[in-house]
Amino acid sequence: MTVGLQSQEVDELELTLLLDAVRRRYGYDFRDYAGASLRRRVRRAWQQEGVPTLTALQERVLHDPECLRRFVSCLSVNVTALFRDPLLYRTLRAKAIPHLRTYPFLRIWCAGCSTGEEVHSLAIVLAEEGLLDRSRVYATDLSEQLLDKAASAIFPLTTLQEREPQYRSGGGRGELADHFVSDATHGILRQHLRQRIVFSHHNLVSDHSFNEFHLIFCRNVLIYFGDSLRRRVHELLHESQARLGFLALGMRESLRYTALAERYQVVDEDSRLYRKVR
Amino acid sequence: MTSRGSWLIVVGASLGGLEALRRLLEPLPARLPAAILVVQHRRADVPPGLTKMLGRSVALPVSEAEDRQPILSGQVIVAPSDYHLLVDGARVGLSLEEPVHHSRPSIDVLFRSAAARGPSVLGILLTAASADGAEGLEIIRRAGGRTMVQDPDEAESSVGPRAALALDPEHEVLPVSRMPARILRLLAADRERSAPPRRAGRS
Numbered sequence: 001m002t003v004g005l006q007s008q009e010v011d012e013l014e015l016t017l018l019l020d021a022v023r024r025r026y027g028y029d030f031r032d033y034a035g036a037s038l039r040r041r042v043r044r045a046w047q048q049e050g051v052p053t054l055t056a057l058q059e060r061v062l063h064d065p066e067c068l069r070r071f072v073s074c075l076s077v078n079v080t081a082l083f084r085d086p087l088l089y090r091t092l093r094a095k096a097i098p099h100l101r102t103y104p105f106l107r108i109w110c111a112g113c114s115t116g117e118e119v120h121s122l123a124i125v126l127a128e129e130g131l132l133d134r135s136r137v138y139a140t141d142l143s144e145q146l147l148d149k150a151a152s153a154i155f156p157l158t159t160l161q162e163r164e165p166q167y168r169s170g171g172g173r174g175e176l177a178d179h180f181v182s183d184a185t186h187g188i189l190r191q192h193l194r195q196r197i198v199f200s201h202h203n204l205v206s207d208h209s210f211n212e213f214h215l216i217f218c219r220n221v222l223i224y225f226g227d228s229l230r231r232r233v234h235e236l237l238h239e240s241q242a243r244l245g246f247l248a249l250g251m252r253e254s255l256r257y258t259a260l261a262e263r264y265q266v267v268d269e270d271s272r273l274y275r276k277v278r
Numbered sequence: 279m280t281s282r283g284s285w286l287i288v289v290g291a292s293l294g295g296l297e298a299l300r301r302l303l304e305p306l307p308a309r310l311p312a313a314i315l316v317v318q319h320r321r322a323d324v325p326p327g328l329t330k331m332l333g334r335s336v337a338l339p340v341s342e343a344e345d346r347q348p349i350l351s352g353q354v355i356v357a358p359s360d361y362h363l364l365v366d367g368a369r370v371g372l373s374l375e376e377p378v379h380h381s382r383p384s385i386d387v388l389f390r391s392a393a394a395r396g397p398s399v400l401g402i403l404l405t406a407a408s409a410d411g412a413e414g415l416e417i418i419r420r421a422g423g424r425t426m427v428q429d430p431d432e433a434e435s436s437v438g439p440r441a442a443l444a445l446d447p448e449h450e451v452l453p454v455s456r457m458p459a460r461i462l463r464l465l466a467a468d469r470e471r472s473a474p475p476r477r478a479g480r481s
Binding site: 034035040041079220223224227230251253254257 | 342343344345346347348358361362364365366367371372373374375376387390391394
């Protein structure tokens with residue numbers, strides 16, 4: 001090779017240029033994402049577009065906003081399900097709801113809500129606990145495509161049947177289907193549940209805190225961020241939280257490796273539920 | 279914390295893997311100068327018993343991976359069910375990306391990310407019922423790392439080992455029973471090479 005670069009170094013250079021181009025053209029900043037999984041997903045975006053090099057992908061993304069939409073959804077991982085990790089919902093009912101009940105009005109934030117299953121589950125729990133009417137639930141994500149899907153709140157009936165055991169195991173009081181209006185094939189989350197949820201675009205990487213919340217869900221979102229970005233977002237979450245507000249992380253995430261650990265109290269280690277104490 | 283120079287052993291297994299993993303890990307001493315990362319395929323809804331089961335009989339401390347956990351020598355870190363496990367510099371990374379070879383965790387995902395460590399990686403593919411791991415093992419070897427495949431004739435399921443050898447016949451083929459001694463020799467040889475020369479006259 002004439003310039004003396006190994007092909008791996010060329011790949012790295014192309015990746016850096018691509019991410020920089022996306023940031024400068026559209027404002028999406030993926031530069032501080034965790035390297036190992038970011039590389040996997042960029043490779044997948046590259047394969048899906050069927051272009052020969054990352055530089056060719058860069059050219060297409062820059063000139064074609066539709067390609068950018070596909071690129072952004074390819075880079076955001078959206079694995080979620082109704083009552084995924086039922087233990088968390090059981091813990092919420094037992095250990096967080098009694099405290100949340102003491103507030104006249106509740107603000108809740110689901111950060112990185114993806115296709116919305118978590119926020120739908122949360123709305124169901126709040127309704128069953130009699131707290132939904134005094135709650136406002138903000139559900140935000142980076143990807144418009146995912147937010148559209150989340151806001152629709154429509155599920156195949158087979159999905160509702162499949163998730164019934166998780167709903168029960170999460171402390172569900174009736175049947176999951178009770179919370180949906182169904183036709184022959186699909187169910188849509190009932191209107192009084194949907195109307196308490198505000199879906200909006202928010203980028204944890206570049207946007208600021210926009211309110212103070214009593215409960216924040218940020219589950220399996222930070223795992224894709226590199227160390228410096230993760231530090232910044234943890235600060236952002238902390239800043240967005242009322243004193244004694246609750247924070248729910250993913251089941252294999254922890255505050256242990258962050259600088260903010262001593263500002264939270266562990267409410268339940270197994271469910272990764274924390275409470276801001278200072 | 280393992281620096282880039284200290285050994286990292288990545289192990290993949292699926293069908294029949296628990297028994298093979300025990301036979302691989304049990305003979306290893308508690309103060310092994312290498313970190314071990316394990317992907318064992320299992321169903322997403324199975325409660326986390328693998329780590330406990332291994333922990334009971336293995337001398338090395340065994341834990342289920344937590345996001346950003348430092349990768350330290352003398353530890354066995356097991357992929358949690360339903361997450362991919364990755365090597366991200368000196369730490370563990372987790373991801374919920376789509377399954378690879380119908381598996382999450384996927385052996386290929388772990389192996390490919392470990393290959394970035396170059397020659398200080400040892401990849402081991404045990405009994406496996408799919409081709410998951412074959413490609414990753416080749417990538418480790420091409421990046422200068424060491425690789426071992428369980429002898430397909432003794433493996434509970436030979437699909438994985440055979441797929442790895444079909445893709446890259448250069449892997450070392452061994453029965454599991456001979457792997458622990460082989461690993462210890464490899465680590466010892468490496469230590470001698472990197473140890474400062476001893477002064478004459480001292481024993």
